[in-house]
Amino acid sequence: MAKNIKIYSTPTCPWCVRVKQFLKENNVSFEDLDVSTNQAAAEEMIQKTGQMGVPVLDIEGEIIIGFDKDKIKATLGI
Amino acid sequence: MLDLIIIGAGPAGITASVYAARKKMNFLVISKDIGGQAAWSGDIENYTGYQFISGPELAQKFEEHMRKYSIAVKESEEVALVEKSDEVIKVVTLKSEYEARSVIIASGKRSRELGIPGEKEFKNKGLTYCATCDGPLFAGKDVAIIGGGNSALDAALQMIGIGTKVYIINNMDILGGDAVMRHKVEENVKVKVFNKTQVTAVLGEKMVTGIRIQNRDNHAEELVPVEGVFVEIGLEPNSEFAKGIAKNEHAEIKVNAYNETNVTGIFAAGDVTDVPEKQIIIAAGEGSKALLSVFRYLAKQ
Numbered sequence: 001m002a003k004n005i006k007i008y009s010t011p012t013c014p015w016c017v018r019v020k021q022f023l024k025e026n027n028v029s030f031e032d033l034d035v036s037t038n039q040a041a042a043e044e045m046i047q048k049t050g051q052m053g054v055p056v057l058d059i060e061g062e063i064i065i066g067f068d069k070d071k072i073k074a075t076l077g078i
Numbered sequence: 079m080l081d082l083i084i085i086g087a088g089p090a091g092i093t094a095s096v097y098a099a100r101k102k103m104n105f106l107v108i109s110k111d112i113g114g115q116a117a118w119s120g121d122i123e124n125y126t127g128y129q130f131i132s133g134p135e136l137a138q139k140f141e142e143h144m145r146k147y148s149i150a151v152k153e154s155e156e157v158a159l160v161e162k163s164d165e166v167i168k169v170v171t172l173k174s175e176y177e178a179r180s181v182i183i184a185s186g187k188r189s190r191e192l193g194i195p196g197e198k199e200f201k202n203k204g205l206t207y208c209a210t211c212d213g214p215l216f217a218g219k220d221v222a223i224i225g226g227g228n229s230a231l232d233a234a235l236q237m238i239g240i241g242t243k244v245y246i247i248n249n250m251d252i253l254g255g256d257a258v259m260r261h262k263v264e265e266n267v268k269v270k271v272f273n274k275t276q277v278t279a280v281l282g283e284k285m286v287t288g289i290r291i292q293n294r295d296n297h298a299e300e301l302v303p304v305e306g307v308f309v310e311i312g313l314e315p316n317s318e319f320a321k322g323i324a325k326n327e328h329a330e331i332k333v334n335a336y337n338e339t340n341v342t343g344i345f346a347a348g349d350v351t352d353v354p355e356k357q358i359i360i361a362a363g364e365g366s367k368a369l370l371s372v373f374r375y376l377a378k379q
Contacts, residue, residue, distance in 0.1 A: 013211035014117045014134040021138065036214025050284065052215050053202035065202075070154060 003028035003076065006058040008045040012036075015067040016055040022069065026078050081105055081177035082372055083169050085157050086316075088114020089358045090348025091184035092140045093365035099147035101373055106178070107144075108152040108171060113137030114186045115313075115349065116358050120210060122230075125359055127290040136358070156183070157319045162341055179373045180376060182368045183320055183331060183339075183346040187313035187356070192224065197282030197309075204286025205307040209233035213308070214240065221306035222247055222289050225275055228255040234263045237308075245302055247291055249311075280307055315350045326352045337368035345372055 005023070007030050009016035023030055035042040035054060045056050049063055057064040059075050082098060084091050087109035098105045111117070119133030128136065128309070132137055152171070159170040161182060169176045189207040191197060197205060206212040209223070213233065217240040223233050226248030234244050246253070246263070251274055253260050272291060278299070279290040288303040315330050317323075324332045324340040331339055331346040333353065339346050347353075347368035348361035 010211060010214045012120075012214065013208070014113075014137070016212070017134040018113075018117070018138075036217070042215055046285075051202040052204060052212060052285070053206065054211060054215070 001078050002029060004060050007031070007032050008035050008041060008056040008058070010034065010036045013054050019055050019057070019072070021022040022067070022072070028076060028078070031048060053073075079166070080176065081376055082180045082182065083108060083167070083176055083178040084182045084184060085109070085160070086184035086346060086348070086350070087112045087141075087144070087151065087184055087374075088112065088184065088186045089116050089140060089361040090114075090350075090365035090368070091182070092144045093362040094182050094184060094347060094369040095144050095149050095151075096147065097366050097369040098372075099144075099149050101369070103373070103376075106150045106176060108155050108157060108169065108176070109185075110154065110156050112141050112144075112151075112153065116140065118208065118210070119358070121222070122358065124357075133140065138361070140357050146151065148329060159319050159321065160344065161322060162343060165343075167343055169187075177358065179379070180343045180345065180372050182337075182365075182372060183317075183323075184348045184361075184365055184368070185316040185319075185350045186361075187315050187349045189309065190312050190314045192277060192280075192309055192311065194277060194279055196282065200280050200286045200307070203284065204305055205280055205309065207309050208309045209236060209310065213237060216240075216242060216306040218242060219305040220303065221245070221308060222241075222277075222304045223308045223310055224300060225310035225312070226250050226253045226255070226273075227310070227312065228259065229312075230308075231255045231263050232312050233258040233308050235259065237269050238266050241314060242268070242306075244269045245304065247275050247277050247289070247302075248273050249276055250274070269274060275309075317350055320344075320346075328352075336371040337364060338371065343375065345375075 033041040081103045082105035084107045117137035155171045167181045220243040222245040223248045263340045274294040281288045330352040337345045345368045347364040349356045
């Protein structure tokens with residue numbers, strides 16, 4: 001079963017681009033939330049993580065801050 | 079034993095690795111990340127062959143080029159020490175230890191930190207070293223940009239564009255950077271520049287609520303209420319692990335025209351060295367030059 005994945009990102013952040021590229025390469029689908037235009041998503045991200053750095057991944061409640069490749073792989077089992 | 083270990087996978091390290099693969103050397107790349115500072119650059123319009131490419135895209139191209147060869151890459155691994163004993167060079171990382179006949183240090187540079195109270199506590203809680211990344215989150219909020227060079231001006235212009243009041247805290251007597259950008263920033267009514275001023279603390283509770291600044295001349299202190307602090311005070315070399323290797327006053331590793339350091343068998347390339355200009359294309363060129371020097375060095379042994 002595909003996992004429900006949310007990515008909080010900005011269009012200008014290099015690691016956001018890289019993390020999305022990485023997921024696409026591994027055929028993982030995700031919902032992309034642009035926190036530079038979506039204020040509600042920005043607040044949701046800050047509330048979930050207590051910080052303001054992007055990217056943030058929410059993999060069914062498991063929060064990963066930054067492009068932490070090892071942690072993403074482990075969480076997704078890829 | 080390995081012929082070579084390349085430390086770093088930015089433009090210099092990746093280019094060296096491509097050359098090493100084509101020379102069929104027995105080698106390893108160890109790096110904290112892939113792409114280095116190139117991945118953090120905005121728009122690049124001076125890398126020959128690409129009239130226009132973004133930093134992340136160019137970094138991706140570099141990585142693809144490296145992955146085209148079956149190169150052994152230890153990713154997310156940080157080097158703690160490089161030392162030579164007899165003819166063996168030992169590279170100690172936070173995870174393991176490796177040995178090789180030669181080493182290329184291409185570990186690049188990182189953002190300089192302020193070293194003041196509150197900086198660590200509020201990192202990513204209003205304080206950021208990547209205005210390009212996190213800037214949009216501060217739309218409509220008051221922010222302070224620390225620094226007075228091109229990257230500080232760049233950040234200021236970005237923030238002005240999204241309707242934010244900007245305080246620039248500049249340690250120098252006047253702003254530096256390109257005249258065109260400087261005028262744009264100085265003319266804007268949303269910008270207030272504090273020259274000859276240092277930041278002494280970052281304040282807040284859960285998130286940043288302000289900074290404390292001090293004038294260098296009269297030592298007067300002031301509190302500036304801001305929700306964002308962007309640190310743009312330049313770069314410093316990732317050269318701490320190169321303990322016995324000669325460096326200049328900026329902690330950059332000294333190299334000669336052949337990319338040799340003062341330690342035989344240890345070479346260096348790119349922004350971590352004292353090479354006169356720091357450019358992606360120069361780092362890439364230095365990486366290839368260093369590898370060719372290593373190749374000649376190993377052939378002579």
